Amino acid sequence: MDNIAIIGLAQTRYERRKKDKIFLDLVYETTTAALDDAGLTIDDIDNVVTVSNDFFDGRTISGMAVGDAAGAYDKNISTVEGDGAFGAMYGAMRVLGGAGTTLVVAHCKGSEGDTATITNGMFDPIYQRHLGINAVTSSAIQANAYLHRYGITEQDIAMVSVKNHGNAKNNPFAQLPMDICVDDVMTSKKIADPLKLLDCSPVSDGAAAIIIADEKTAGRAAKPPVWIKGMAHCADEYFLGDRDLTNPRSLRQAAQKAYAMAGITDPFKEIHVAEIYEAFTYMEPLWLEGLGFCEPGQGPSLLKDGVTTMDGRLPVNPSGGVLSAHAVLVAGLARIIEIAEQLRDTAGARQVTGAGMGLAHGINGPCGQSHCVWILSKEK
Amino acid sequence: MPNWVDEVEPMTFKGQIAVPYTWWVGDTGSRFLEAIRDQATFLGTRCPDCDTVYVPPRKNCGRCFTALDQWVEIARRGVVTAFTIVRANHPLQPVKSPFAYALIRLDGASVSILHLITKDLARLSIGVTVEAHFKEASQRTGHILDIDHFQII
């Protein structure tokens, strides 16, 4: 793969309800900020990739509506309807395809619709949708299966909430910085067993943007480029009942491909920090298993042993993760931005010392049907 | 710089998108729903390459990418492979909480079907046997909710 890099980035602060900003404001604000960050102007952008979802936006062909705010006038624009990590991968492919410097911008205002109704819409309209299942209740099925299979306790996964909300206190963009204990999670409102309110990510508003460029353009960027060393995605079956929900096969495959591309043979040794898409507490250990950081069923031990805390060997979600801010679609792009900040040494209070190689991860579809894995590096 | 919301009232605009659809269910789905409506039975399709029996039936095996045309009759009984007991209510849920969503592998099927368990939730666990309870024949319309619920036995 040719050398390509992230040369500009920006994200909004994530909030429960942004009554002062509409989609266009969010997209314009992050696009402008990403250009400033890169030291470029809109004239330097050749392609625009927007990331949005029609159901969340409450309009059809939602990608086209934000073109003007994304600087797409007189340029090509295309939209990825899915998580921002996948949108960014498409953007990277535009650059690799020789189409020039590419802006990827994602937005979502969860506050303006009804997330349960919207996520119910991702299920099969004939066989599943009328049962009322949604993102939370389907994930609860997965959580229960995972806990049952490996004898993991609700307290084990509650620790993820404690860690990540605690990490969020160091992140000025996070929505839910909190000092909580396992007992707070355990006694929070029951949603769908084993998930309680504090096992679940919040409804959020926010946007994020990155600029991806080839090596030549990266040379004139205002800040050190963050090099893209590996990226891959892989999908599992659509119907929940077809899958082994406790075995993230598609993540394992995506990770292996991304590692191979980046020349990583021992991810635990070579990767210094990870930002992964834990929309619910149980997802963090399960995805860490899929990423090959431990054996199946051992995910919770990584946190119990202090491996994934800020001062551990592999800090996971220093930003506070998706549990601390979940602008849907934006969240995977935010993971990439957080890793890029780590590798630039600009992550402030959430900086992991000596981070040279990082992993960012996004998911798409119910219960992590599809996974996207990014390996980013300080070195070319 | 003062925030504009201090100077101007932030206005909202309510919308409601109600877009009607009429989805043809297709031959595979129509056979499945007709069997539920008329016989209160389940039909699945078997993959000739990997022997996976899909319920609800699929027209091609996702794993082998093979067309499926072998129909198999599936039992009304099966085991719970995964579940959650729902504690919160939402208007789209067809019953009031607490109730359970369960993935149920019916005898004769290789994969699990998603449905509801509404009673005896204290006895619910992974591995318990459940049986489909259908609505009265006169009430059945060829709908996934023609199966009223699954009962733990």
Ligand SMILES: [Zn+2]
């Ligand atoms: Zn097959």
